[in-house]
Amino acid sequence: MTGLGTAVPGVAHPADLLEPGPPAGRDDPAARLTGRGMRYRDRATRLALCAGRDALAAAGLPAGPERAIDGAEIGVVTSTNLGNVDTVCETVTRIAEETYLGTSPMSLPATASNVVASWVAISYGLRGANLTLCNGPTSGLDAVHWARLLITAGRVRAVLVVGVEPVNPPVRHLAGDERALLDGAAALVVESAASARDRGVPALAAIGPYARKGSCPQAIAEVRHGLEAPIGLWCVPEHRMPIAPPGLDDAVTCDLSATLGGCSGALGVLQSVAAASWLGAGGTGMALTTAGAGEQADDDAAAALILSPVGR
Amino acid sequence: MDLFVTGMGAVASIGRSPGEIFDSLCAGRSGLAELRGFDRTRFRARNAYEIDDRPAPGADLPLRASRWLEQAVADALRDAGLPADLSGVPVLIGTTLRELRSVELSWRDGVPFDLGDLHFGTTLRRRFDAANTYTVANACSASLYALALGADLIELGAADTVVVAGVDTITESTYGLLDRCYPEAPDQVRPFDRGRRGMLQGEGAAAIVLSGRAGGRRHALLRGVAVNCDAYHPSAPDSASIARAIREAHARAGVRPRDIDLILLHGTGTPLNDEAEAEAVGDVFAGLPTVPYMTAIKSMTGHTAGASGLHSLVAAVSSLRSGVIPPVVGLTDPAEEAARLRLVRGGAAHAPLGVAQINSFGFGGLNAVAVVEKVA
The missing domain is CATH 3.40.47.10 (Thiolase/Chalcone synthase)
Structure with missing residues (x-):
């Protein structure tokens, strides 16, 4: 990982995600993007564009003709579960009230769940493989995993990963309770070690083993199999396990669902950004990120991903 | 492999x-x-x-x-x-x-x-x-x-x-x-x-x-799949980017345009798609003495959206096995851009087929193109 970005109220820098309490301040990160082009963008798209722009800039890959990697060789992987339910729900309400004539034609692209990845690609000129994962609570970690696979498979040289979830009445309706929810986004850039070296940019963290399994203990056991180094940081899933798996007692825990609210498809990307900040700041040991429980009604599986320090 | x-x-x-x-x-x-x-x-x-x-x-x-x-x-x-x-x-x-x-x-x-x-x-x-x-x-x-x-x-x-x-x-x-x-x-x-x-x-x-395992039933060989993104417009396609995806699919599959016998077109019946797709296919297959047979099954299934690429692939595999190519239904007065295509009309066509290409495009300028080959 060579670049990080966040668009979370009260979070000025990725490292702020590691603070133990909820962020202070309710600034709207989407206000950082302005202009006529923003008028018809949905909330999730605007948040994603903010975080994505920062991550590309931090990786030394801002949009522009001088970019060190051609846009055709940069992919996008987006994770979101609820990103476009506002458009879908508002449209059917309009249809019931005013027939199809009451709908806004400009909202057609946002009925497809890939609208965020589409605008990220257009806005930053990224023409490589473009994926949208809407994969439940594990979706953000799955996105980091697929970014790595797209590079390993030789389809692209670098990938911008974005996790985003908005808050609005349809999202509240689907969440079904009053708990706090994240209205924000996180982004990171993945490229091969050789690519980072060739470009002369420092890598913040290396992406290690990943698994998506039927339960969180199974996923953790799978990614830790054969690993010698201790886990120094554990980013826990939203539904915490009643008993911590062995070997994690001494790890610093990071519970982003507690500090930011339920993060759904953005959680894994936020965790990866937090963990990369922690590793980049000299954290000792490896970082374990975990999302999903696999044993709840809305939760079909659990994912785990190891991030490790680079060159130390 | x-x-x-x-x-x-x-x-x-x-x-x-x-x-x-x-x-x-x-x-x-x-x-x-x-x-x-x-x-x-x-x-x-x-x-x-x-x-x-x-x-x-x-x-x-x-x-x-x-x-x-x-x-x-x-x-x-x-x-x-x-x-x-x-x-x-x-x-x-x-x-x-x-x-x-x-x-x-x-x-x-x-x-x-x-x-x-x-x-x-x-x-x-x-x-x-x-x-x-x-x-x-x-x-x-x-x-x-x-x-x-x-x-x-x-x-x-x-x-x-x-x-x-x-x-x-x-x-x-x-x-x-x-x-x-x-x-x-x-x-x-x-x-x-x-x-x-x-x-x-x-x-x-x-x-x-x-x-990738040896043995067992085999319907077809998957030669390769290319994917890319236009990064151009949220709903309108870009024919140059589609052509790049087709060429990359051929390269991954190790085939040349003349090796393709059949194309399952994306063919949505929207002027924007049909014109961009015909232009891209026309460019890639330009100069061949005969272009491949082409059909568009959305004329009978409707646009099955995220399922449509695999619906076309399953139909392509059936065509490779049977040598029968479904017609484009409702095509009575071909649009100008169809002159560069070889669309099956008025009833199924019959021909020996070896290799098929399947086109699938989506909002956000997403293009995916697959190449499959008949197995004995």
Whole structure:
């Protein structure tokens, strides 16, 4: 990982995600993007564009003709579960009230769940493989995993990963309770070690083993199999396990669902950004990120991903 | 490494299995019917290509897409001679609209819906004990994009068998917005016809088992899949970018344009798609003494969105095996750009076929192109 970005109220820098309490301040990160082009963008798209722009800039890959990697060789992987339910729900309400004539034609692209990845690609000129994962609570970690696979498979040289979830009445309706929810986004850039070296940019963290399994203990056991180094940081899933798996007692825990609210498809990307900040700041040991429980009604599986320090 | 299609399952408005669907396609039987699922008084458009499985007209149910997906996956596994147990098999599901129809019913009409069913892993966990599942929401190119990912998993040695699927149902929001966007309501999907007015949606699912293992049943060899993104416009296509995807698919497959015998076009019957696709195909295949046979099955299935790429691939595999190519239904007065194409019209064509190309494009400028080869 060579670049990080966040668009979370009260979070000025990725490292702020590691603070133990909820962020202070309710600034709207989407206000950082302005202009006529923003008028018809949905909330999730605007948040994603903010975080994505920062991550590309931090990786030394801002949009522009001088970019060190051609846009055709940069992919996008987006994770979101609820990103476009506002458009879908508002449209059917309009249809019931005013027939199809009451709908806004400009909202057609946002009925497809890939609208965020589409605008990220257009806005930053990224023409490589473009994926949208809407994969439940594990979706953000799955996105980091697929970014790595797209590079390993030789389809692209670098990938911008974005996790985003908005808050609005349809999202509240689907969440079904009053708990706090994240209205924000996180982004990171993945490229091969050789690519980072060739470009002369420092890598913040290396992406290690990943698994998506039927339960969180199974996923953790799978990614830790054969690993010698201790886990120094554990980013826990939203539904915490009643008993911590062995070997994690001494790890610093990071519970982003507690500090930011339920993060759904953005959680894994936020965790990866937090963990990369922690590793980049000299954290000792490896970082374990975990999302999903696999044993709840809305939760079909659990994912785990190891991030490790680079060159130390 | 050789990757084989070893099992297939599919459901659509025109059939409940790949065989039924292919028979309908070759006979020119369309699934076009009056809209059944929604209150017709709210729309100008009248028709769609729905699966007729609701209890009564206008009475909609949640989770229809999930049930079609279950059926297509179960049929593909049975066809491949595999047990209905996916605990060790990665599954990639391409979709445009996920279970958003269920979200609409929940939000506006108070129909109970569990958020966990918005992605398809939950259904697949319940039915097949699958945990390594990925809902890839890549618009109307989704199932061929998912195929590219599945092929990568096998080629990287991360799996020896994967299930790749596609599924979509019609949502009221997309049906209404398409109605709002077109100058006139389309009466049917007429790819490459001068009288086309736009696309109408269809419903269905398709699933294949893809395997790098030796032995067992083999329907076809997957030669390669290319994917890219125009990064140009949220809904309008870019013909140069489509042409790049086709050329990359050929390069990955190790074929030249003259090796392609059949093209399953994306063919949505919207002027923007048809013109861009015809231009791209015309460029790539320019200079050949004869261009490949071409067809567009959305003229009979409707636009099955995230499932449409795999619906076309399953039809292509059936064509390779049988030497029969379904016609483009509703094509009576070819549009100008169709002059560069060799569209099958007026009835099925018969020809020996070796290699087929399948085009699949989606909103957001997503392009996916696959190449499959007949096996003995």
